[in-house]
Amino acid sequence: MSKAEGTSKVQRVGIVGGGQAGLRFFNLLNQSQGAEVSYVVDRHAEAPAIQAARQARVPVYTDLDAAVRSHPTDIVFEVTGHAETSAHLFDLLKNSSTRILTSDLARLLVQILEEDRHRIENEVVGDIGEMKTEITESLKGSAGLVGRINSVMSSMQMLALNASIEAAKAGVHGLGFAVVADNMGKSVETVRKLTLEIETMNTKIRQVALNIDRVLDRLK
Numbered sequence: 001m002s003k004a005e006g007t008s009k010v011q012r013v014g015i016v017g018g019g020q021a022g023l024r025f026f027n028l029l030n031q032s033q034g035a036e037v038s039y040v041v042d043r044h045a046e047a048p049a050i051q052a053a054r055q056a057r058v059p060v061y062t063d064l065d066a067a068v069r070s071h072p073t074d075i076v077f078e079v080t081g082h083a084e085t086s087a088h089l090f091d092l093l094k095n096s097s098t099r100i101l102t103s104d105l106a107r108l109l110v111q112i113l114e115e116d117r118h119r120i121e122n123e124v125v126g127d128i129g130e131m132k133t134e135i136t137e138s139l140k141g142s143a144g145l146v147g148r149i150n151s152v153m154s155s156m157q158m159l160a161l162n163a164s165i166e167a168a169k170a171g172v173h174g175l176g177f178a179v180v181a182d183n184m185g186k187s188v189e190t191v192r193k194l195t196l197e198i199e200t201m202n203t204k205i206r207q208v209a210l211n212i213d214r215v216l217d218r219l220k
Helices: 020-030 046-057 064-070 084-094 103-219
Strands: 011-016 035-041 076-078 099-101
Touching: 011 020, 011 064, 011 103, 020 103, 035 046, 035 064, 064 076, 064 084, 076 084, 076 103, 084 099, 099 103
Parallel strands: 011 035, 011 076, 076 099
Antiparallel strands: none
8 A cells, every 4th residue: 555545645755864863764754654755865975864765766865955946845854953954944945835843853753753662662572572471371281281181091092902901801791891992992092183283283373482582573
């Protein structure tokens, strides 16, 4: 889904300043469905935000006048911190409806957004960590249950074998033992299949737990 399809009004944004502050802004805005970066401008052609914008195929400029003339915008973030640049930008846009956020306001906004993002990430990490703990404990319980079932199965196998032996000894009078032995053998086989299914499911759950670990590592 394109940004235009994702929101009713996509804000066209210009970024003036290609340093670390500009890069932080570019990374935030370029991921937003509500904003579209129209250009990034900095007098240094290899500034961090200029390089990031170039890789994302966003227009880049080293001349502020050319950027403003070429791309009408709704908002311009001025993040150079230079009073002369800010004054020149206001002069260029004085007859337009473009809103300008100066360096101090822009930096404050970035700080607030990043703090909020970190808070959300920490909450997500905490919630996922609790889920991982619950999964691990469930796996331990399931493994213990399978162990107990296998122990009972072994006892049933011995009983079925003994019943078969007694049936053979008793001949025609041991038919009852033979039926019991046969039914016990079938029950053991059914339970064995069930434990195999449980172990297969546990293997899949362990893979989910590993995937959760990878997600947590990426969020840290």
